[in-house]
Structures are given as C-alpha cells and as structure tokens.
Amino acid sequence: xxxxxxxxxxxxxxxxxxxxxxxxxxxxxxxxxxxxxxxxxxxxxxxxxxxxxxxxxxxxxxxxxxxxxxxxxxxxxxxxxxxxxxxxxxxxxxxxxxxxxxxxxxxxxxxxxxxxxxxxxxxxxxxxxxxxxxxxxxxxxxxxxxxxxxxxxxxxxxxxxxxxxxxxxxxxxxxxxxxxxxxxxxxxxxxxxxxxxxxxxxxxxxxxxxxxxxxxxxxxxxxxxxxxxxxxxxxxxxxxxxxxxxxxxxxxxxxxxxxxxxxxxxxxxxxxxxxxxxxxxxxxxxxxxxxxxxxxxxxxxxxxxxxxxxxxxxxxxxxxxxxxxxxxxxxxxxxxxxxxxxxxxxxxxxxxxxxxxxxxxxxxxxxxxxxxxxxxxxxxxxxxxxxxxxxxxxxxxxxxxxxxxxxxxxxxxxxxxxxxxxxxxxxxxxxxxxxxxxxxxxxxxxxxxxxxxxxxxxxxxxxxxxxxxxxxxxxxxxxxxxxxx
Numbered sequence: 476x477x478x479x480x481x482x483x484x485x486x487x488x489x490x491x492x493x494x495x496x497x498x499x500x501x502x503x504x505x506x507x508x509x510x511x512x513x514x515x516x517x518x519x520x521x522x523x524x525x526x527x528x529x530x531x532x533x534x535x536x537x538x539x540x541x542x543x544x545x546x547x548x549x550x551x552x553x554x555x556x557x558x559x560x561x562x563x564x565x566x567x568x569x570x571x572x573x574x575x576x577x578x579x580x581x582x583x584x585x586x587x588x589x590x591x592x593x594x595x596x597x598x599x600x601x602x603x604x605x606x607x608x609x610x611x612x613x614x615x616x617x618x619x620x621x622x623x624x625x626x627x628x629x630x631x632x633x634x635x636x637x638x639x640x641x642x643x644x645x646x647x648x649x650x651x652x653x654x655x656x657x658x659x660x661x662x663x664x665x666x667x668x669x670x671x672x673x674x675x676x677x678x679x680x681x682x683x684x685x686x687x688x689x690x691x692x693x694x695x696x697x698x699x700x701x702x703x704x705x706x707x708x709x710x711x712x713x714x715x716x717x718x719x720x721x722x723x724x725x726x727x728x729x730x731x732x733x734x735x736x737x738x739x740x741x742x743x744x745x746x747x748x749x750x751x752x753x754x755x756x757x758x759x760x761x762x763x764x765x766x767x768x769x770x771x772x773x774x775x776x777x778x779x780x781x782x783x784x785x786x787x788x789x790x791x792x793x794x795x796x797x798x799x800x801x802x803x804x805x806x807x808x809x810x811x812x813x814x815x816x817x818x819x820x821x822x823x824x825x826x827x828x829x830x831x832x833x834x835x836x837x838x839x840x841x842x843x844x845x846x847x848x849x850x851x852x853x854x855x856x857x858x859x860x861x862x863x864x865x866x867x868x869x870x871x872x873x874x875x876x877x878x879x880x881x882x883x884x885x886x887x888x889x890x891x892x893x894x895x896x897x898x899x900x901x902x903x904x905x906x907x908x909x910x911x912x913x914x915x916x917x918x919x920x921x922x923x924x925x926x927x928x929x930x931x932x933x934x935x936x937x938x939x940x941x942x943x944x945x946x947x948x949x950x951x952x953x954x955x956x957x958x959x960x
Contacts, residue, residue, distance in 0.1 A: 487511045487600075488796050490621055490635035492607050493642030494518070496528075496583060497764030497781035499590035501639060503542070504789035506597035508902050510796055513600045513633060515623060517642075520603040528583040529680075529693040529701065530775025533568070534866025536575040537887065538786050541899040541940060544589045545575070552581030553679045553694070558864070566861050573867060574887055574896075580679050582695050583778060607647045610638060612758045619759040637792055639761045641781070644748070646766035652757050658750030661771050661826060664710035666717045666725065667703050668742035669695070673735025683730055690729035691772075702726060702736060703772070717744045747771050749822050755784075755811040763788060768818035773828035776821050779866060783939075784814050790902065790938035799919045801959065813871045824863050871941060878945035885936045890924040898922045899938060906958075907934040915951075917958045 491502045494516035506512045531539075531548065539545040554577035556569040569576050595601070604626035612619040618634045625631065640648025649656060672692075681692040684705075691703040704725035719742060723733040751768040755761060764781030788810050795803040862868025873882040888895040890907060898905045903920040909931050914923045926932075935944040935957050944957040 486618070486634045487513045488636050489513075489792060490515070490619075490633050490638045492516075492621075492638065492640050492648050493646075493764075493766065494587075494591070494601070494603075495641060495643060495764065495781070496586050496590060496778055497785045498639070498641035499587060499594050500538075500542075500782050501641060501763065501785035501789050502599045503590060503594035503597050504785070504902060505793060506594060506599045508793045508797070510793065511600075512598075513602060513635075514594070515602045515605040515607065517606045517647075518603065520601070528586075528775065528778035529580055530779070531579040531581050531586065532775070532779045532865045533571055533573045533575045533577070534869065534884070535779040535782050536579060537573060537896060537940060538782060539589075540574065540887070540896040542593065543900055544593065548581055548585060548589055549575070549579060551585045551696070552579040553696070554579050555679055558680070566864070568861060568865065571861070571865060571867060572886060573865075578775070578865070580693055582693075582701075586778070586782075607642075607651065610648070610651055610760065612760065614758075635759075636796060637759050637761065639763060639788065639792075640766045641762075641764045641785070643765045644750075644769050646762065648760065649752060649762055649766055652760060654752050654754065654757065654762075656750045656752055658748055658769075658822075660746050661749050662705055662747040664713070664715075665703060665705050665745045665747055666722050666742070667701065667745060668717075668719065668722055668736075668739045669699050670702055670719070670722075670736040670740075671698065671738045672700055673737065674732075676730075676734060681730065685729060688725050688728040690726040692726075692730075692734070699740070700736075704729065711744070713744050713746055715744060717742050749826055751815075751818050751822060755815055756807060761788060761807075761810065763814075767814075768822065770822050770825040771828070773825045776825050776864065776866075780818060780821050783817070783866060783869070786939040787814055793902070793938075794919075817869055820863070820869075824860070878947075880932075880934065880942050880945040883942055885934065885940055885942050889927060891927050892922075892924040895924075895936065896940075898924055899936070899940060902938050904938060904943070905934075905936040907932075907936065909933070915954060915958060917955075919958065921958070 488510040489505050489512050491498045491512060491514045494514055498514055502512045502514045536545045539548060556577045558566045558578055568578060606624045608622045608624050610619055610621045618636055619638045621633045621638060623631050623633065640646050642648055676692055679694065683689065687707040689705055693701050702722060704722050706725045719739045723736060726733045748769050749771060752762055755767050763784040770777050791806050791810055794800045795807060800806045867884060870884060871882040885895060892898060895905060901922060903922050905922045905924060907924050910925045931947060933946050933949045934942055937943045946953060
C-alpha cells in the first residue's frame with residue numbers, strides 16, 4: 476500500500492538498509508570518500524550481544540587492516556592457529572602468508588562496534604527504528620525512491636542514487652524487489668544459548684559431534700560462553716521453547732561433558748538455511764551479505780563473506796558516483812559477476828562441512844573418515860580448504876590474455892612507502908612500480924608506491940586489495956590505458 480510521506484523527500488548518494496557488519500563497512504567506506512550516506516535499521520540503537528558469528532578469518536582481517544581497524548580487533552579477540560572439526564580433523568593456519576595467520580575468535584558485536592565508530596566518524600547518517608516499506612525505480616530516473624516507516628508510525632521518503640540491502644536473511648529489500656531466495660533448510664532446531672561454565676573447555680573454540688548430535692562452544696571473553704547444540708532425534712519447530720537441560724544433554728552427547736553450564740541469560744531455537752539470490756543487482760538496487768546469501772554455520776564464513784561483498788561493492792559505487800570510470804554499468808555489473816560465484820562456493824564448502832558433521836549411516840561415516848584422513852595428511856587438499864575458509868585463496872576471473880597475477884589477491888606488500896594495507900587506507904587504487912618510475916598523470920586518486928628491491932613488475936591494485944592489472948615491462952601507453960579503464 477502506498478502512503479503519503481509526512482516529511483519532505485531527502486536525497487542521498489547511497490541508502491544502505493541494515494546496520495549489521497556488512498552495512499556498516501559499506502556505509503563507512505562510502506562516507507569516507509565524501510559521499511552522502513544514510514543507513515536505516517529496524518532495530519533500536521545499541522550493539523546486541525545476541526550474535527551468531529564468532530570467527531573472523533584472515534582475509535577479513537586484511538580488509539579491516541586496510542581500514543586501520545584490524546589491530547584493535549585482534550586485541551579484543553583470541554587468535555587460533557588451527558581449526559578443529561569432528562575431533563579428528565585439524566587445519567593448521569600458521570603457514571598462511573599474511574599478517575594474520577590465524578582465525579580470530581571475536582564476537583560479532585566487537586566487529587560492529589569498530590565499524591559503527593568508523594562509519595559515524597566518516598559522517599554516515601543513522602536512522603534506527605526505521606523500516607523500508609517500499610521502493611520504486613524507473614529506467615528513466617537516475618534515483619531510487621524508498622519509503623520508510625518510523626517507530627511512531629510516521630512515514631518518510633528518501634531519494635538515493637543507489638540503494639543497498641544489507642538487511643539479513645529476512646531482507647525487506649529483497650522482498651519488495653520480488654526476488655526469489657531459493658535453497659533449503661540444512662539444519663532444523665538448532666539451540667543457541669549464552670551461559671556460564673563451571674569448568675572452561677581446554678581449547679578456545681570447542682566443536683565436535685557424533686553424527687546424531689554436535690555442539691559448539693565459544694567464549695565472549697567476559698566469562699560468558701555461546702553454546703550451540705543440535706540433536707538429530709529431537710527437532711521441534713523453531714517456535715518451540717528450549718531449555719538449558721535440553722542443551723546440556725546434547726552437549727554431553729557431543730562433547731562428553733557439558734562443562735557445568737548454568738545461568739543461561741538467553742536461549743532460543745533456530746534453523747540454518749542454504750540460500751542464494753539469483754541476482755545481486757537489480758537496476759540501482761544491490762544486495763549484500765545475508766540478504767544475498769546465507770550458509771550453514773560450519774567454518775564461520777557467513778559474516779566474513781558479507782564483509783568481503785561490501786569491500787567489493789563500495790569502491791565500485793564510489794568510482795561511478797565520482798565519475799572515475801568510463802563504463803559505469805559494466806563496473807557495477809561486475810559486483811554480481813565477481814561475488815555471486817564466491818557466495819555459491821561458500822555455500823558448497825560450508826554445506827560439505829556441515830553434512831560431514833551430520834553423517835549418520837555407516838557409509839556416510841566411512842566417507843567422513845576418509846575425507847578427514849585426506850584433509851589431514853594430503854597437503855594440497857588441506858591447503859585448498861584452508862585457502863577457501865580463510866578467504867585468502869579467493870580470486871576473480873581475469874580477462875583473456877591478462878597477466879597471471881590479474882584478479883588475484885595482493886598480499887600485504889612491504890614497499891618503500893610502507894605496507895600495502897596502509898596505503899589502501901585512503902580508499903584509492905595503489906600503483907606499485909620499480910623504484911625509478913615517476914608518478915603517472917591521472918585524474919583518478921591514486922597511491923603510488925615503489926618496490927624496495929629491484930623487482931620490475933608493475934601492479935595496479937584495486938581498493939579492495941585485488942590486482943586489477945599487472946605487467947613485467949609496461950610501456951607508458953599501456954599503463955595509461957590500464958589507469959583509464
């Protein structure tokens with residue numbers, strides 16, 4: 476139903492709907508480039524500790540490092556140099572070629588706290604207790620119009636050049652666009668609770684199962700623990716009440732002990748889906764994070780994938796809104812082209828892990844044992860899994876005939892002017908050249924840095940840390956063409 480706005484229309488460069496980690500990073504990136512950004516959120520203001528995400532992987536830490544936030548987050552969390560699955564499979568992360576050769580155990584609200592602080596400092600306008608009710612975009616218009624409902628029942632309208640839905644699994648943006656969200660429920664009746672423990676587990680992150688039950692325990696760092704349990708033989712509907720005794724029983728079956736859990740401050744029942752929207756872009760509207768894809772919790776990849784969506788989209792919207800690209804539509808289309816396959820890959824990998832954990836019959840358990848043995852003892856196989864889960868192995872499709880480094884992640888190079896991630900903190904492209912190369916003339920903001928040694932490769936690195944173009948011996952015309960593209 477169309478309502479009559481109670482206020483005059485507002486106009487912004489980008490309207491972001493949803494103030495979770497994905498929306499906060501995206502909005503902060505855009506505002507840091509001088510764009511006008513409004514972020515609307517249906518919840519009241521305040522960082523909730525009712526979080527499902529605890530794992531911050533290496534690639535996400537690199538993105539946060541390029542925003543000056545990683546070291547503070549690492550200080551608030553606990554690094555783990557290995558990840559253990561099924562009590563048998565351990566993936567060693569200590570050999571990752573990054574400043575962050577670990578998975579950081581830090582609750583989602585710590586990530587949100589840092590990203591919100593950055594977004595507010597950059598000038599993002601927050602509107603809490605505000606819901607999107609409809610949106611309209613016309614092919615003849617250069618804006619999208621969003622109608623919003625405030626907590627007091629009043630309505631308002633915002634015109635934005637672009638709108639991004641980062642509003643989670645039950646995305647209102649996706650719903651009003653009429654987009655399907657195909658997939659399946661992979662786990663029903665997952666019980667989550669925040670509890671105290673009489674005895675702390677020996678490891679920081681505890682996860683195991685026997686096929687008919689599995690459990691997960693992670694610390695908040697303040698004496699509280701998040702516990703998750705699933706029982707194949709007891710799967711009531713999501714709305715059915717859950718109690719601490721039920722969770723104790725599941726955890727004892729999966730882990731051999733419940734560690735004396737007591738004093739639950741919160742307990743509820745959920746289900747976990749595997750779903751992905753077919754299109755991440757519809758005209759001037761984009762979807763990112765859980766609004767675009769949702770995965771099983773195995774491997775802790777959900778929040779990380781959403782943050783990487785945001786880093787990919789933010790610089791592209793900035794380039795288009797600042798007029799720094801000759802092909803704005805192609806650049807915006809590349810968001811879907813690059814990130815949709817990554818979302819599909821994460822669905823496959825997290826789904827494989829959770830199905831191994833849920834293996835029931837003798838044949839399925841034998842397959843799990845065989846897979847565990849291969850991943851534990853065959854380095855190429857384990858390396859591939861580690862690269863995918865950490866995010867460091869994710870790359871995009873390079874144009875035909877491009878240099879082999881094109882579309883791959885750039886490591887945190889040590890350059891004459893400093894580390895690469897420090898140079899990317901201005902949100903611009905970075906050009907890395909041999910020591911005697913002068914800075915090129917370009918209308919686009921550019922950080923120019925030089926190799927410390929005698930390397931001759933020239934790299935043009937995107938704001939999200941991926942290599943846009945590379946050459947061993949570029950001529951000035953080829954470099955200028957790459958900068959223009």
